[in-house]
Amino acid sequence: MERLTAWAARYPLAGIFVTLIALIGLWDGNQLRLGFESVWPTAIAAVALAAAVTALARVASGDWMRAGIAAGMAALYFFYVPRFLNLLPLPYLAAALLHVAILWLLVLLYRALPEEPAKFRDIVGRLNLLGMLLLALNAGPILARQWGLEAARAKVAGSLGELEGKSTANSPDVWHILLDRYAASDTLKSRYGFDNQPFVDKLRERGFAVHDRAYSNYQRTSHSVASTMNGSLLDPMAGAMTGDAGDWVPIYRAARDSAAMRRFNALGYHTVFAGSWWEPTRFSSIAAHSMNVRDVPQLARLIFDQSAAGFWLRGFAIPYLDGRSDQCYRAREKFRRLRALAREDNPKHVFAHFLVPHPPFVLNADGSCRALAAARKASRTENYLEQVRFANAETLALIDAILAGPRPAVIVLHSDEGPWPAPYVGNEHGLGTDPVPVPWAELSGEQLREKMGILLAVRDPSGRPPATMPASPVQIYPAILRDHFGSRQPLPASRFFVFENDAALYRFEEVGMRLTALE
Numbered sequence: 001m002e003r004l005t006a007w008a009a010r011y012p013l014a015g016i017f018v019t020l021i022a023l024i025g026l027w028d029g030n031q032l033r034l035g036f037e038s039v040w041p042t043a044i045a046a047v048a049l050a051a052a053v054t055a056l057a058r059v060a061s062g063d064w065m066r067a068g069i070a071a072g073m074a075a076l077y078f079f080y081v082p083r084f085l086n087l088l089p090l091p092y093l094a095a096a097l098l099h100v101a102i103l104w105l106l107v108l109l110y111r112a113l114p115e116e117p118a119k120f121r122d123i124v125g126r127l128n129l130l131g132m133l134l135l136a137l138n139a140g141p142i143l144a145r146q147w148g149l150e151a152a153r154a155k156v157a158g159s160l161g162e163l164e165g166k167s168t169a170n171s172p173d174v175w176h177i178l179l180d181r182y183a184a185s186d187t188l189k190s191r192y193g194f195d196n197q198p199f200v201d202k203l204r205e206r207g208f209a210v211h212d213r214a215y216s217n218y219q220r221t222s223h224s225v226a227s228t229m230n231g232s233l234l235d236p237m238a239g240a241m242t243g244d245a246g247d248w249v250p251i252y253r254a255a256r257d258s259a260a261m262r263r264f265n266a267l268g269y270h271t272v273f274a275g276s277w278w279e280p281t282r283f284s285s286i287a288a289h290s291m292n293v294r295d296v297p298q299l300a301r302l303i304f305d306q307s308a309a310g311f312w313l314r315g316f317a318i319p320y321l322d323g324r325s326d327q328c329y330r331a332r333e334k335f336r337r338l339r340a341l342a343r344e345d346n347p348k349h350v351f352a353h354f355l356v357p358h359p360p361f362v363l364n365a366d367g368s369c370r371a372l373a374a375a376r377k378a379s380r381t382e383n384y385l386e387q388v389r390f391a392n393a394e395t396l397a398l399i400d401a402i403l404a405g406p407r408p409a410v411i412v413l414h415s416d417e418g419p420w421p422a423p424y425v426g427n428e429h430g431l432g433t434d435p436v437p438v439p440w441a442e443l444s445g446e447q448l449r450e451k452m453g454i455l456l457a458v459r460d461p462s463g464r465p466p467a468t469m470p471a472s473p474v475q476i477y478p479a480i481l482r483d484h485f486g487s488r489q490p491l492p493a494s495r496f497f498v499f500e501n502d503a504a505l506y507r508f509e510e511v512g513m514r515l516t517a518l519e
Contacts, residue, residue: 008132009125012054012068015075017131019050022079024138026302031145034299035153035249038279042299050075065124069113072127073106079303082311092315099311152243156250159240160230163259163477165485167267167347172461172484173409174264174349175342175402176476178228179391180221180276180358182415184213184453188388191419191450192381199392200457206399207463208413214456215449215515216417217474219440219498222251222280223505224416228473229258229351231481232492238506246503252280260477261286264349267485272341274334274352277326277431281353291337291352293330296321323431327355328362328369335394339401347407357387357419359428365389375429383428384419399459408461410480414473415454421447440498445514452496452515472496 023046027039053074057067081102085095114120188194200210217233218224227234237250256273261284264271274291275281279298283290296304304310304321313320331354338352356363361375361383367390375383395413402409420426421443426436443451456473460466460483468479471494481487496515497508 005122005125005129007125008128009065009121011128012058012064012071013128014068014073014124014131015050015054015071016047017128017135018072018075018079019046021131021135021138022075023299023303024135024142026299026306028138028142030299030302031142031149032244032247032249033252034279035253036146036150037285038297039299042297042303045300046303065121066113069124069127070110072131073110077103077106078308079306082308083306086306095311096315099308149243149247149249152241153247153250153253155242156237156240157253159236160226160232160234160254160259161236163231163263163481163487164489165263165267165481165487167269167485171267171347173347173402173405173407174269174480175409175411176260176349176351177395177398177411177413178225178351178353179395179413179415179455180353180355181417181419182357182388182391182455183418183450184455186213187418187450187453192385194385194388196388196392199396202396203399203413203457203459206396206403206459208411208457208459209465209469211456211469211471214414214454215452215472215496216415216454217472217494217496219417219448219451221278221416222248222255223497223499224473225281225353226251226254226258228416228476229260230254231259231474231477231489233474233495233497234506234508238508241506245506248280248505251505255280256284257286260349260351263477263481268347270346270348272348272350272352274338274350276353276355277323277330278355287351291334293333293337294326324360324362324372325369327360327431331356331363331390332367332394335398338398342398342401342405345406354391356391357384359383360431361387361428363387363390365393367394372429380425380428409459410461410484411459412457412476412480414456414476416473418451418453421450437501439501441500441509443498445517448498448511448514452511470494 023043027034050071054067054071057070058064061067061070081099085098113123185196185200188196203210216224217227223234237254241250261271261273265286265288271287272289272291273284273287275283277295282292282295301321310320319325334352334354338350341350362370363386364370365386370386399411402411424436424438456470458466458469466479467483470476470479475491475494478487478489478491481489495510496512497510499505500507500509
């Protein structure tokens with residue numbers, strides 16, 4: 001034991017151990033939403049930060065072993081003290097005083113470490129061994145579960161099949177613009193008192209065929225985008241899924257690393273995945289370029305929000321990872337970057353997912369940022385319509401930039417889902433705040449129409465109606481590949497489903513008859 005303790009005392013790893021244990025704890029609570037590809041960049045950054053703190057402590061203390069203990073204490077305070085104090089119903093000032101008191105206690109504890117080298121090395125060795133043990137106890141179960149999850153996920157991967165097509169020198173660009181929760185025209189009129197016909201008319205003036213009444217194939221973004229981007233209904237995925245029925249990761253992966261992206265990569269196109277802050281469309285592992293603005297990995301956001309840094313910055317009202325401000329800037333900046341991209345003359349496939357008019361309501365119609373106080377004061381209808389007006393204006397400007405560009409292009413404009421019907425709205429002011437749980441199978445036909453009624457418009461490069469107009473989003477890519485890339489694959493059936501709930505993501509109920517019963 002003494003030899004093992006002496007060996008462990010040689011390495012200043014306490015700060016790294018505490019950091020990894022804290023990170024694993026947060027991943028454990030989000031393992032069904034965060035695949036390893038979303039975790040490892042944050043893990044590497046966190047370890048690098050812990051190592052940097054250790055190095056700074058070495059400069060201050062003059063000794064690597066003391067630096068390791070200091071870094072471990074700093075990590076203990078940074079990650080765990082705020083989470084513990086959050087359990088207590090304390091006003092901010094009282095919590096701040098406790099923070100200061102605990103910091104002082106940690107300083108006193110550090111200063112109380114023995115000066116005699118042998119005794120100090122013994123303490124360091126024992127603490128490092130304890131850290132190794134705790135890390136193993138925390139990492140073991142989550143890695144074992146991850147192994148099982150990945151085995152089940154591997155069976156699902158590729159279940160949606162591949163898309164076919166070949167390109168020629170005359171093949172067009174493909175621009176796919178997705179406006180999240182953009183309501184159907186009849187919903188805008190009946191629920192929001194808004195006449196969207198002028199916008200639809202402007203699309204038609206630019207050569208778009210606009211579906212008079214379209215529905216999303218699934219009621220949530222994840223399922224809808226996965227289905228659209230793979231040109232397939234999700235029944236094969238449901239049949240292949242043998243793991244946890246509440247595991248979102250296979251659906252998220254199907255959305256961002258899709259058959260459409262793979263096909264256009266194979267055709268030699270420059271593929272651009274212009275996503276959002278939301279992890280499933282924050283990046284694509286296979287796109288040539290993931291275009292994002294102020295994106296922060298979800299795990300990193302969780303760590304920062306629950307850490308001492310988040311506590312103190314909130315207390316001093318200093319914006320940090322300001323989701324509302326970032327969301328406002330992101331939408332405007334992404335439209336700007338895409339307009340610039342339209343001027344490039346290389347073959348390209350662009351998928352652009354905009355969280356507009358999706359909540360939170362952060363934009364005015366003119367593109368200025370909407371303060372939280374103003375959004376809370378206004379009605380939900382007023383907030384939503386301001387973002388619809390913004391989306392309409394910016395989308396038309398982007399379309400005009402594409403049409404003025406050097407290459408012919410297929411342009412697809414649609415929404416993945418409609419807005420949430422009352423009484424299932426929840427808090428629409430916070431970034432990442434999900435609505436309340438919904439008994440999807442119990443919704444009325446009218447509520448389903450509100451949730452699944454969408455905008456769907458397609459422009460052929462010729463400006464004439466597309467030879468194959470998709471009846472719903474699942475047919476978008478099969479139709480484009482048939483019309484312009486020589487594919488002979490049949491169109492998938494245009495059918496409409498809801499998944500049962502968040503614990504039964506792969507159990508679907510067909511609702512097409514209920515959607516059309518009121519037409």
